[in-house]
Amino acid sequence: MDKTPPTMPRQSWTFSNEVNAEIRRAAATGIYDIRGGGAKRRVPHFDDLLFLGASVSRYPLEGYRETCGTKVTLGTRFAKKPIELDIPITIAGMSFGSLSGPAKEALGRGATLAGTSTTTGDGGMTEEERGHSEKLVYQYLPSRYGMNPDDLRRADAIEVVVGQGAKPGGGGMLLGQKITERVAGMRDLPVGIDQRSACRHPDWTGPDDLEIKILELREITGWEKPIYVKVGGSRPYYDTALAVKAGADVVVLDGMQGGTAATQDVFIEHVGQPTLACIRPAVQALQDLGMHREVQLIVSGGIRTGADVAKALALGADAVSIGTAALIALGDNDPKYEAEYNAMNTTAGAYDDWHEGRDPAGITTQDPDLMARLDPVEGGRRLRNYLSVLTLECQTLARACGHNHVHNLEPEDLCALTMEAAAMAQVPLAGTNWYPGKPGF
Amino acid sequence: MSTIDMAQTPLRQVNETLQAQALAGANAEYTLDNPRGAHAVAVGLNGPLSVRVNGSTGYYCGGMNKEATITVTGSAGPGVAENMMSGTVVIEGDASQYAGATGHGGLLVIKGNASSRCGISMKGIDIVVHGNIGHMSAFMAQKGNLVVLGDAGDALGDSLYEARLFVRGSVKSLGADCIEKEMRPEHLTLLADLLAKAGADAKPEEFRRYGSARKLYNFNIDHAGEY
Numbered sequence: 240m241d242k243t244p245p246t247m248p249r250q251s252w253t254f255s256n257e258v259n260a261e262i263r264r265a266a267a268t269g270i271y272d273i274r275g276g277g278a279k280r281r282v283p284h285f286d287d288l289l290f291l292g293a294s295v296s297r298y299p300l301e302g303y304r305e306t307c308g309t310k311v312t313l314g315t316r317f318a319k320k321p322i323e324l325d326i327p328i329t330i331a332g333m334s335f336g337s338l339s340g341p342a343k344e345a346l347g348r349g350a351t352l353a354g355t356s357t358t359t360g361d362g363g364m365t366e367e368e369r370g371h372s373e374k375l376v377y378q379y380l381p382s383r384y385g386m387n388p389d390d391l392r393r394a395d396a397i398e399v400v401v402g403q404g405a406k407p408g409g410g411g412m413l414l415g416q417k418i419t420e421r422v423a424g425m426r427d428l429p430v431g432i433d434q435r436s437a438c439r440h441p442d443w444t445g446p447d448d449l450e451i452k453i454l455e456l457r458e459i460t461g462w463e464k465p466i467y468v469k470v471g472g473s474r475p476y477y478d479t480a481l482a483v484k485a486g487a488d489v490v491v492l493d494g495m496q497g498g499t500a501a502t503q504d505v506f507i508e509h510v511g512q513p514t515l516a517c518i519r520p521a522v523q524a525l526q527d528l529g530m531h532r533e534v535q536l537i538v539s540g541g542i543r544t545g546a547d548v549a550k551a552l553a554l555g556a557d558a559v560s561i562g563t564a565a566l567i568a569l570g571d572n573d574p575k576y577e578a579e580y581n582a583m584n585t586t587a588g589a590y591d592d593w594h595e596g597r598d599p600a601g602i603t604t605q606d607p608d609l610m611a612r613l614d615p616v617e618g619g620r621r622l623r624n625y626l627s628v629l630t631l632e633c634q635t636l637a638r639a640c641g642h643n644h645v646h647n648l649e650p651e652d653l654c655a656l657t658m659e660a661a662a663m664a665q666v667p668l669a670g671t672n673w674y675p676g677k678p679g680f
Numbered sequence: 681m682s683t684i685d686m687a688q689t690p691l692r693q694v695n696e697t698l699q700a701q702a703l704a705g706a707n708a709e710y711t712l713d714n715p716r717g718a719h720a721v722a723v724g725l726n727g728p729l730s731v732r733v734n735g736s737t738g739y740y741c742g743g744m745n746k747e748a749t750i751t752v753t754g755s756a757g758p759g760v761a762e763n764m765m766s767g768t769v770v771i772e773g774d775a776s777q778y779a780g781a782t783g784h785g786g787l788l789v790i791k792g793n794a795s796s797r798c799g800i801s802m803k804g805i806d807i808v809v810h811g812n813i814g815h816m817s818a819f820m821a822q823k824g825n826l827v828v829l830g831d832a833g834d835a836l837g838d839s840l841y842e843a844r845l846f847v848r849g850s851v852k853s854l855g856a857d858c859i860e861k862e863m864r865p866e867h868l869t870l871l872a873d874l875l876a877k878a879g880a881d882a883k884p885e886e887f888r889r890y891g892s893a894r895k896l897y898n899f900n901i902d903h904a905g906e907y
């Protein structure tokens with residue numbers, strides 16, 4: 240007898256294996272998934288843009304012969320002592336607590352060798368990073384863990400954190416495994432608790448208050464230090480305009496791909512706008528206020544290559560900031576730890592349970608044995624190398640477009656590969672002179 | 681004793697003078713006239729200095745104070761003595777929101793009432809309020825002591841960590857994870873000392889103590905509604 244042909248087993252797109260696994264995990268534990276890193280979904284990004292390069296009307300500069308400047312000055316608006324960086328790439332704020340002491344030291348060493356700055360984070364300033372960072376930005380966060388006037392005065396700049404791209408509107412999290420005696424002491428908290436830090440500043444709300452808060456910080460530090468305001472990529476036009484109005488010297492804008500030490504997955508994947516979509520509105524706000532290049536714009540969230548750097552600058556940023564990429568340069572998610580990742584049911588490249596503090600690379604951990612694996616001197620060298628490559632790549636692209644400084648890159652140097660990227664970056668779709676929303680069409 | 685007239689002197693110059701004098705450590709005495717609600721008055725003082733402000737101040741008076749003694753004869757705006765490290769700040773009138781926010785040490789005395797979020801996120805400061813305090817006071821308070829001679833508003837001590845709260849009057853409601861706790865002899869001794877330092881005429885025995893139930897310290901599905 241003829242057998243009826245079997246139907247092919249068909250997986251649901253809506254209820255994919257990944258979705259179902261999360262439903263089972265939620266049912267078993269009763270708590271949302273917490274993880275580190277940034278958004279993993281694909282969103283329009285710098286990869287969707289291309290440089291046009293030189294042509295008859297634009298001649299290129301000779302690589303290695305004709306200079307292409309990379310220096311950036313941050314804080315020219317009000318600060319008596321602006322920060323001078325050799326390269327347009329800075330190290331983003333990552334808390335001691337989420338990162339180990341050796342990791343903070345390595346970031347400081349690498350940044351200093353490359354002539355750039357590094358940034359503290361939620362959890363205060365450590366000797367490791369102050370000692371090894373020639374230029375250190377001190378974050379002023381809602382939690383105010385370890386905040387004190389002495390560290391404020393020994394910082395080179397102050398960054399008031401309003402939000403982060405991974406979680407605009409969310410507070411910090413550091414779970415018990417990482418609240419060791421040292422971390423707890425710096426935060427004035429009991430050892431071993433699951434620490435949730437506030438999402439709003441305790442003593443100001445709104446732009447009018449922020450202006451007074453910035454005044455206070457300037458009065459405490461004698462108007463010396465550049466004051467940055469960091470916002471997550473949610474309403475970049477208004478947030479940038481309001482930060483400028485409140486008196487910021489520098490705006491730090493972090494898109495949704497931006498990393499975090501530990502946040503709910505639902506927050507990371509579903510809140511905020513892609514980095515690419517945030518830059519033009521922020522630059523527009525600066526231009527509308529006559530403040531472009533007077534108040535500097537630092538962009539972060541998914542910067543990986545010199546091409547990303549160059550594209551962010553071409554769209555109008557003054558500098559970029561990196562978090563995740565710097566950790567990868569130090570050894571995060573390195574395949575050499577594959578066996579250890581497998582033992583934690585994951586694989587190199589996908590390891591994101593940074594909050595559990597079991598990082599085999601010794602970076603997102605407070606475990607003395609694990610962190611001893613990270614040599615801060617070697618780590619610093621690796622980071623310096625990586626920063627050099629980003630800079631060289633960025634210069635290569637700028638020269639190809641005929642610019643003698645990376646800040647001369649401009650939107651006219653770009654085209655977009657997709658409609659989405661064309662709309663977000665406001666540069667023409669390749670092969671056309673049009674982008675969605677372009678006036679006159 | 682030196683006097684600065686704030687009607688004639690820019691804020692920058694006022695703070696610069698006070699900061700230099702504090703750093704000199706000579707225990708000098710300064711009077712500020714006509715503060716007229718100015719913001720960030722006497723902030724970032726870093727050494728022994730006595731400042732008397734004749735009138736009322738705006739936001740963040742005495743912010744990040746170390747060692748200095750600051751007295752405001754009128755009322756103080758939001759965030760008075762925010763993030764204070766040590767020293768003493770005394771407000772003879774009332775204080776607005778977030779008094780003593782995130783303070784790490786020292787003593788803040790408010791002779792009148794304090795508004796909402798008094799002692800928010802405090803990290804070691806002692807705060808004594810002679811009058812009442814508003815809602816959400818001591819929210820996420822980590823360390824230190826908050827003493828209230830009058831009443832407390834809604835949601836006192838919500839998401840409290842290890843700060844101790846002492847209230848003599850009524851408490852409109854307690855916030856998540858804040859409970860009344862037993863007053864032990866060491867608490868009475870501590871309270872007597874704080875009341876004396878703050879010039880408060882009250883007996884330790886008249887107060888009740890509140891603290892953290894510590895149920896939110898580590899995630900527990902059965903307390904999910906409290907988060």
Ligand SMILES: Cc1cc2nc3c(=O)[nH]c(=O)nc-3n(C[C@H](O)[C@H](O)[C@H](O)COP(=O)(O)O)c2cc1C
Binds near residue numbers: 331334539
């Ligand atoms: C481990 C880790 C810890 C972080 N901690 C902080 C923090 O304490 N404060 C903050 O403002 N941002 C924090 N961030 C976000 C970074 O400052 C930055 O916005 C982000 O990493 C940039 O995106 P990228 O990782 O794609 O480069 C952290 C990021 C990571 C990866």
